[in-house]
Amino acid sequence: MRTVLVTGSDTGVGKTHVVAALARQLAADGTRGQIVKLVETGLPAEGDATSARRLVGLVTTSLEVFTLASFAAPLAPSTAARAVGREISFIALLAALRALPPCEWRILEGAGGIATPLDAESRDWADFAATLAPDAVVIVVPDRLGAINQARLAHARAATLCLNAGVWLNEFFSADPTVAASNRSELSAAGVPLWSVLADLKMELSGSDVPSITEPSAPGQARSTSSLLSRLQHALAERVRDGLIRELRISASAAITLNLADNDYLALAHDPALADAVASAARTYGTSAAASPLITGWQSPHAALTAELCAWHGFAHGLLWSSGYAANSAVLGLLPRRGDLVLADRLIHHSMIAGLLRSGARLQRYEHLDLTHLEKLLEKKFAPSRPSAESEVERDFPARSTPTVFVITESVFSMDGDYPDLARLAELKRRHNFVLIVDEAHALGWHGPEGSGLVCAAGIADAVDVLIGTFGKTLASGGAYTLFRDATVRDYLVNFAGEFIYSTALSPLNVAAASAALARVRALASAQPRWHALSRDLRTRLRAAGWDAPDGDSPIVPVKLGGADDAMSLAAALREKNILVGAVRPPTVPAGTSRLRLSLKRTFSDAHAQRLITAMDAWRASP
Secondary structure, three states: OEEEEEEEOOOOOOHHHHHHHHHHHHHHHOOOEEEEEEEEEOOOOOOHHHHHHHHHOOOOOOEEEEEEEEEOOOOOHHHHHHOOOOOOOHHHHHHHHHHOOOOOEEEEEOOOOOOOOOOOOOOOHHHHHHHHOOOEEEEEEEOOOOHHHHHHHHHHHHHHOOOOEEEEEEEOOOOOHHHHHHHHHHHHHOOOOEEEEEEOOEEEEOOOOOOOOOOOOOOOOOOOOOHHHHHHHHHHHHHHHOOOOOOOOOOOHHHOOEEEOOOOOOOOOOOHHHHHHHHHHHHHHOOOOOOOHHHHHOOHHHHHHHHHHHHHHOOOEEEEEOOHHHHHHHHHHHOOOOOOEEEEEOOOOHHHHHHHHHHOOEEEEEOOOOHHHHHHHHHHHHOOOOOOOOOHHHHHOOOOOOOOEEEEEEOOOOOOOOOOOHHHHHHHHHHHOOEEEEEOOOOOOOOOHHHOOHHHHOOOHHHOOEEEEEOOOOOOOOOEEEEEOOHHHHHHHHHHOHHHHOOOOOOHHHHHHHHHHHHHHHHHHHHHHHHHHHHHHHHHHHHHOOOEOOOOOOOEEEEEEEOHHHHHHHHHHHHHOOEEEEEEOOOOOOOOOEEEEEEOOOOOOHHHHHHHHHHHHHHHHOO
């Protein structure tokens, strides 16, 4: 399918007339096409898409018209949407485009000019085109005095994103011959592609620079003179096509009355005790450590928090990191090495995989939570080999060091909220003597004595060589920590981990918030049985309503939906009810397993559960 986006240098420049002229040309051979008004503001008596079809004069089944979004206020799209409490989303527009019937060509018309803001982040039609990657972007400019300036500015905006864009001069009235000649010569001299001139719905093509938008595009055709940007835009276009594009958006958290999307499991992010601790730390230590830990960034609050964490988990040594990703990447990128074997649960976090791939060690994954599979792999690795006669060389030179075997797992897994049999894992370690590394990020607070996690709950702390935790979830701060049995491991990372050596130390404000949160977690931990009951009860109620929710008692409750579009649609419907949930799609999870990810808080109630399920059922019942 060929796609053309028609935008302009301003509003009221005749985009709809250009759309009609293009449609007339493309529909001449009877192929099935569409005119799509992406966003309409002001609600004219006759919508722009309908007006374009009327101007074409071909009201047949081969030409369909659609309007994806419309708002009453005659303002910029972002402003018109906010006026009725809504927000324009690139994801929603792209999803609506994907939902249209198939066709052979599609002409899209924007609203206003190419730099008109569309969403809360002030992204415009050029940004939208960079995500969509159409065959061509037509910039309509009125053929009058001022056209040179408008055309150059509009085309420059398109050029910043390496769009395949050109200018179409539109003659509302007969242009002054001198002005018209000047427009053409100056735009040509400035290197602005002049693709066409439109007068009375008749196009006058301007030469060899006109793109072949009326001919089928060759597969993989480059849309950019920059090979790098072309490659990146192609990758983004594939994500759009597959319905998997990610979008960075400002969260309107103040309007959300039921937040089931973040990882603040004990609802401490707005706790007054943490706010007071942060304010005090800011006055005493300032707002930044301002240096790496090995210069002046490691201060007394950092050392004190590390000691608290070691006592909490029962470890001897620890380090603080700027993020959980940095901690996992450093530990797993440096401790295993080429020649070692790493056996990891199939669903470990991306940060762990990133580190392991950097390490050069051989990575083999066992099936998720399947410790029988892990045991078979361990038995295969440690099976005794036949002794061989030593050669003279083998006697004269020391043998190579024995490869180290690592086993890597999370306690609570971030997407499914399930967890392994840690006691059995510790027993496997006693029999096979591997290095055990456990990430406790999503278990902290919700599980374990004083909220110290599942490792302590299972009584296997002595079996864990490296424990990884985070401050950005239950501990309501930012950053992460790693704990070690042996000081050698700690000292090795201090000397070789670039993520530690070359990063500014954790802010004193994060340290203060985490320390205050740790005290609150310990005080609240006696209520864990009630939180676990809340999780089990919600899962039971979801299943009773016909939803696919597994058993469990962790704060993470997945609801499997299968298709990515369903996950996004249901999440959007819940957001309209002021319920915020996570919609998780490939590649984060395997294809066909898209789901809602519900993150419970200790404040979750029966009323919240009923509100959630009622809203989900309403979406399912809608046409």
